[in-house]
Amino acid sequence: MDLEGPPEGRLGELLSAAAAPGRPHELAAEDAAVAGFRAAYRPAVRHRRRRLFALAVAGVAAVSIGGTAFAATTGHLPAPVQAWLGGEETPPVHTSPTATPDRPRTTPGASTAPGPPSTPTPTSTSTPTSAAVPPVEACQAFLAFRADPHAPPVTGEQRKELNRLSGGGEKAIQEYCNRLLGVAPTPTMTPTPEEPAHEEPATTPTPEKKAKPSHANKQSGLV
Amino acid sequence: MTASVQGLRDEDLADALAAAIEGDSASFAVLWRCLHPFVLRYLRVVCGDAAEDVASETWLQVSRDLSRFRGTATAFRVWLFRIARHRGIDENRRAWRRHEEPHDAVDQLRTALTERDVAADVVELDETDRAVRLIATLPREQAEAVMLRVVAGLDVAGTARVLGKRSGAVRIATMRGLRRLAEHPEVRAHTDEEDEDGP
Numbered sequence: 001m002d003l004e005g006p007p008e009g010r011l012g013e014l015l016s017a018a019a020a021p022g023r024p025h026e027l028a029a030e031d032a033a034v035a036g037f038r039a040a041y042r043p044a045v046r047h048r049r050r051r052l053f054a055l056a057v058a059g060v061a062a063v064s065i066g067g068t069a070f071a072a073t074t075g076h077l078p079a080p081v082q083a084w085l086g087g088e089e090t091p092p093v094h095t096s097p098t099a100t101p102d103r104p105r106t107t108p109g110a111s112t113a114p115g116p117p118s119t120p121t122p123t124s125t126s127t128p129t130s131a132a133v134p135p136v137e138a139c140q141a142f143l144a145f146r147a148d149p150h151a152p153p154v155t156g157e158q159r160k161e162l163n164r165l166s167g168g169g170e171k172a173i174q175e176y177c178n179r180l181l182g183v184a185p186t187p188t189m190t191p192t193p194e195e196p197a198h199e200e201p202a203t204t205p206t207p208e209k210k211a212k213p214s215h216a217n218k219q220s221g222l223v
Numbered sequence: 224m225t226a227s228v229q230g231l232r233d234e235d236l237a238d239a240l241a242a243a244i245e246g247d248s249a250s251f252a253v254l255w256r257c258l259h260p261f262v263l264r265y266l267r268v269v270c271g272d273a274a275e276d277v278a279s280e281t282w283l284q285v286s287r288d289l290s291r292f293r294g295t296a297t298a299f300r301v302w303l304f305r306i307a308r309h310r311g312i313d314e315n316r317r318a319w320r321r322h323e324e325p326h327d328a329v330d331q332l333r334t335a336l337t338e339r340d341v342a343a344d345v346v347e348l349d350e351t352d353r354a355v356r357l358i359a360t361l362p363r364e365q366a367e368a369v370m371l372r373v374v375a376g377l378d379v380a381g382t383a384r385v386l387g388k389r390s391g392a393v394r395i396a397t398m399r400g401l402r403r404l405a406e407h408p409e410v411r412a413h414t415d416e417e418d419e420d421g422p
Contacts, residue, residue: 041287
């Protein structure tokens with residue numbers, strides 16, 4: 001017996017009856033169901049909200065990094081930082097937590113950047129001159145990976161070069177790459193919003209934490 | 224078996240589905256009107272008396288998760304009946320826990336339901352109710368397969384996805400269920416009367 005055609009006779013009647021259109025009493029709860037829908041429906045907007053949040057975080061980060069850069073060029077950073085900026089061309093990113101244990105931060109928001117935004121020319125908008133060939137490809141790969149975690153990751157060599165040219169650190173590389181490729185910073189290319197999200201509530205209510213370098217160092221270890 | 228899915232064509236549901244996914248409650252009402260009666264009847268087979276409550280829970284879960292649903296109207300029906308089935312099974316587990324003898328509980332519920340319905344038969348059961356009751360007397364696997372194939376109008380693959388079985392198993396369960404129904408005394412009695420060659 002197959003369902004290619006409806007069974008005949010009484011069985012066919014039975015099945016037709018079982019599949020008959022809805023009767024009024026079966027449809028009586030429509031209003032309740034629609035009210036339930038209105039109450040329970042959750043629009044899929046979490047993406048948009050997260051993007052707005054990322055934008056706000058990016059703004060804060062940009063301002064604080066700009067401040068750091070300004071302080072650096074005008075010589076207002078504390079002496080050890082100035083010395084470090086001037087003396088070390090390629091600060092090792094991954095060892096920075098131990099290499100510079102007492103590097104103070106100007107603002108808590110800048111904690112995502114372990115190094116200055118750009119060592120050779122912090123405020124320059126032209127492409128850096130330190131590299132014979134600007135690492136366009138590496139930058140493209142880097143930005144693509146930031147925007148989409150499924151993109152192929154940056155190779156170790158590219159990463160090393162980017163670190164060297166930008167001064168090290170995600171944020172610095174990003175700034176560098178944005179400048180190199182002429183890309184306007186967009187929320188999707190900012191550092192993952194989760195990290196600052198965890199950091200900000202911890203730092204803002206206790207301003208005295210600004211002075212504690214341990215916090216900033218912990219952060220740079222994540223980069 | 225298109226005869227069994229009157230008013231249920233997926234092309235008609237596609238627009239309503241798309242709008243409901245965006246949060247349009249009038250379109251949700253269209254989906255509900257088309258599909259709820261069949262969800263309800265299917266759940267009568269799965270969890271008897273609790274069908275109304277479980278159907279409400281089912282639609283609430285659909286409402287909550289609909290914005291994340293991606294797929295055709297056919298896929299939506301499979302999704303809907305899957306949720307209904309899982310909710311129904313949860314309800315049966317709760318019913319078991321409420322009773323001392325877990326495995327008898329559902330059978331008792333179903334027996335009680337059938338007995339009560341027999342009593343009410345004369346008064347209010349129409350053909351549709353009687354047919355669903357009759358299908359519900361089949362072994363559970365067969366009853367579900369028949370309901371999903373015939374009443375919900377799912378194809379073999381969709382039914383297999385709802386039941387978490389392979390297509391072959393669904394075909395066999397449906398075939399056995401229909402054969403058993405055809406041999407049911409009530410069905411035979413009617414057939415015999417009509418043929419006028421009964422004992």
